[in-house]
Amino acid sequence: MRITGNRLIDLAAASTTKSQAAVATTTEQLSSGLRVNTPSDDPQAWLAAQRTKLRQAMSQGTGAAVQAGRDHLEVTDNALASLGDIVSQIRTLAVQGSSDSYNATDRAALGAQVRGLFQSALDSANARTSAGEYLLAGSASLTPPFDAAGVYLGDAAVRALPSDGSVTTGVTIAGSALTAASGVDVLPLLDRIATALSSNDMTTLVGALPGLDTAVKQVSSARTQTGGAMNVLDQTTSARTVLEQNLQQAIARFVEVDAVAAASELAKATQSLEISRAVSSHIVAMLAPST
Amino acid sequence: MSDLLSLLSLGSSAIAAQNSGVAVATNNVANANTAGFSRQRVDLESLAAAPLVGGVRSASPQRLADDLLSGRIQTAAGSLAMSQAFADALEELGSGMATGGSTVDEQIGAMFSRFSQASAAPTDSASRAAVIAAARDLVAGIHRRSAGVAAARKEADARIRDGASSATALAKQLAAANTAVARTDDPVARDHRDQIAQQLGKLTGGQSRIDHDGQMRFVLDGGAVLVDGGRAASLAATPDATTGVARLEVVDGGNRRDVTTAIAGGSLGAGLKFRDQTIAQVSTQLDQLAFDVTSSVNAVHTANAGLDGATGRVMFTPITQVAGAASAIALDPGLAADPSRLALAAPGSGPGDNRGALALFALGSQAVASGGTRTLGDAAIDVVSGIALAASDSRGDATRDGMLADHLAGLRDSLSGVDTQEELTNLARFQHASGAMVKFVSTIDGMLGSLIDQL
Numbered sequence: 001m002r003i004t005g006n007r008l009i010d011l012a013a014a015s016t017t018k019s020q021a022a023v024a025t026t027t028e029q030l031s032s033g034l035r036v037n038t039p040s041d042d043p044q045a046w047l048a049a050q051r052t053k054l055r056q057a058m059s060q061g062t063g064a065a066v067q068a069g070r071d072h073l074e075v076t077d078n079a080l081a082s083l084g085d086i087v088s089q090i091r092t093l094a095v096q097g098s099s100d101s102y103n104a105t106d107r108a109a110l111g112a113q114v115r116g117l118f119q120s121a122l123d124s125a126n127a128r129t130s131a132g133e134y135l136l137a138g139s140a141s142l143t144p145p146f147d148a149a150g151v152y153l154g155d156a157a158v159r160a161l162p163s164d165g166s167v168t169t170g171v172t173i174a175g176s177a178l179t180a181a182s183g184v185d186v187l188p189l190l191d192r193i194a195t196a197l198s199s200n201d202m203t204t205l206v207g208a209l210p211g212l213d214t215a216v217k218q219v220s221s222a223r224t225q226t227g228g229a230m231n232v233l234d235q236t237t238s239a240r241t242v243l244e245q246n247l248q249q250a251i252a253r254f255v256e257v258d259a260v261a262a263a264s265e266l267a268k269a270t271q272s273l274e275i276s277r278a279v280s281s282h283i284v285a286m287l288a289p290s291t
Numbered sequence: 292m293s294d295l296l297s298l299l300s301l302g303s304s305a306i307a308a309q310n311s312g313v314a315v316a317t318n319n320v321a322n323a324n325t326a327g328f329s330r331q332r333v334d335l336e337s338l339a340a341a342p343l344v345g346g347v348r349s350a351s352p353q354r355l356a357d358d359l360l361s362g363r364i365q366t367a368a369g370s371l372a373m374s375q376a377f378a379d380a381l382e383e384l385g386s387g388m389a390t391g392g393s394t395v396d397e398q399i400g401a402m403f404s405r406f407s408q409a410s411a412a413p414t415d416s417a418s419r420a421a422v423i424a425a426a427r428d429l430v431a432g433i434h435r436r437s438a439g440v441a442a443a444r445k446e447a448d449a450r451i452r453d454g455a456s457s458a459t460a461l462a463k464q465l466a467a468a469n470t471a472v473a474r475t476d477d478p479v480a481r482d483h484r485d486q487i488a489q490q491l492g493k494l495t496g497g498q499s500r501i502d503h504d505g506q507m508r509f510v511l512d513g514g515a516v517l518v519d520g521g522r523a524a525s526l527a528a529t530p531d532a533t534t535g536v537a538r539l540e541v542v543d544g545g546n547r548r549d550v551t552t553a554i555a556g557g558s559l560g561a562g563l564k565f566r567d568q569t570i571a572q573v574s575t576q577l578d579q580l581a582f583d584v585t586s587s588v589n590a591v592h593t594a595n596a597g598l599d600g601a602t603g604r605v606m607f608t609p610i611t612q613v614a615g616a617a618s619a620i621a622l623d624p625g626l627a628a629d630p631s632r633l634a635l636a637a638p639g640s641g642p643g644d645n646r647g648a649l650a651l652f653a654l655g656s657q658a659v660a661s662g663g664t665r666t667l668g669d670a671a672i673d674v675v676s677g678i679a680l681a682a683s684d685s686r687g688d689a690t691r692d693g694m695l696a697d698h699l700a701g702l703r704d705s706l707s708g709v710d711t712q713e714e715l716t717n718l719a720r721f722q723h724a725s726g727a728m729v730k731f732v733s734t735i736d737g738m739l740g741s742l743i744d745q746l
Contacts, residue, residue, distance in 0.1 A: 004710035006323060007701060014697075038386045039679030040686070046389075047676040054400045054668040058655055061404025068411035131415040133643060139636065141414055141643030142598070159645050161411060171411065172643070287711070 005287045012280040019273035026266040029257045036255040049254035056247045062162060063240045069161045069171030070233040076135045076173050077226040079127035083178075083186075084219040086121040090114050090190055091212040097197045097205060104200040111198030118190045122146055125175065125187060136175035145175040150187025152179045163236040169229050177222045178215075186215040295739050301346040302732035308335050309728060311349040312721030316714045323714075327486035329356040329707035330714075331478055354478035356485070356707050358501050364703060365489045367696040369496035369556040374688035376561035380447065381569065381682035387439045388573075388675045395436060395580070396671035398429040403655030403668075409635055410648035414598065419630035426606065427627070430620050433581050436674075437617035440574050447566040448536045454494055454559040455528040455539055458517070461491045462509065466523035469506050473521070476505075491517070495526075496556015512560070513553025515541040526550075536566065569681065574617070576674045580660065581616040584667055585609065587659040588651065595634035595647030602638045 137145035138155035145154035160168035196204040338346040409418040468484035509518040524543035637646035660670035
């Protein structure tokens, strides 16, 4: 085949251009850290990365919800712990007041003390989140769940969040756990005891003592429930953290550059460019005498 | 005496013949870098020798070119222009869809993520505002892509109009070149004609052929004749009555022939395919996505309750048809102004219920898009990945077409290209022969002088 000088120059120029493009591409990848800058760089890798990002977004949403749910449970647990302490204190005072060594005046003093504790218990039962949501109200969480007499006004609904696939975990405790549906009406019981002590009504006081034992158990049971749910959510969070790390690594594999491989490519491309330039110079020198 | 005079005549014609070789070699070197130039060669013919006197003469310079090869080069150039222009357009569109902030699929993911976060605190105004903000971002993202697609369509249309004007101008030039070739049969005119045909091929993807009369005819895909000898038709871009985009017609006198769907090669073919197929498809996909987002989210939203317990409210302004949905999608104004209307609770329950939020979040994993075959996020990814895959395919085609074009360029160069070293050798050869003939003539002249002196 007849090959002209111009053809040789064209071939050398094309080779140099190709090598320069390879150097530019590899340099851009190394400087940006990305192998896939636009979808057309590697459509399959971009597609896989975007699908993974979508999973990641959904997972992060669930993770944030789980964390918020756990925070909600923790605040609820604190409120229940406070309530449990108060019920135990009232139980102690009620047992004291039921003793024959106490007279009406002593009981009235105890009654005043229990009345104050009842108000504290009511405050704990009507505790709210920082956003103003009542913790123990069920789904009626924008209104106080317990009235002044401690009567529960909320519902039995429990807010659940998906914790593991289709499995859900409750992240709220409905105030119905502190009502007769679960044992005794805890707060009205405390109210009755305060009144009984103040009015020296021994019959009512003594009759209420077994209910106090049940109330302590009810509050304790509710706390156990919150603790169990927090454990489940903690495990979920741990598993989700691993999942999200895996997803992030997968995204990196799809679109980020392998620094070692890219550096090797850059070395090869640079060498190729140098050779192309040397060949071009040689061709120009070879053709120069005749031109 | 008469023999010597014949020898002088022989010498004179031989010098002329060798000088024509010098002239052709010089012309070849002079045009070594002229695009489309085909080198020429002068063939010397010995004259029939009488008993004592023969001689040499030069034939007309021969143009070293292959019309068949030129046709193949033109076809390859049309294919290369098509695949390159199509790949460029697709890459630009795909890049516009995937860059400049979050992609639509990421915005969809963000919205569903916000639904999930709101499910943990459905009464929290900040959570509700975050959902509204994410939905607003999604709407803006779809609008931006829709506007980008419309702009790409407009730009492609403008290029098609420009291409039609250029094709008309080139057709006229080609007809004029045909006339010049018919008039002079000048090799340079033939090269010029080949160059114009190649440019027209790059633009339209059509093909030329040289008929037995030596005239070139240029035919577009589908058979419409654009140039026939010295007669050129024009390629007119006329606005479509319905869509307003340019339709291409070959106008030859009073005859008009629509070639919009016929042209499949060259940069015009790429523009037409991009505008009428790719853009149309992407536009439909975006419309379908916007329609699916609106209808599926609204279906769940209306079934659930806001903070006030009311149901039946939409999240997005309802859209009645798929066409135009991408530009029509909008957040319900009432909801945008009052996040408490966001239906995150099951009907009949209190405001702290989160089953509505969970149902909306679950929608993100359900196949509710593209006729119930894809999730909304996957459908959004499909829009961009479809463009990217097509761009990648077209870039592959361009690489292959480029290799073929390069191979054919090598073949042409092998036949028609000027090699300066070769031409300088020819120049020296003819120069030496011419110099020898000058000496020969001088010798004969001397002999004649001596003979005359003796008379």
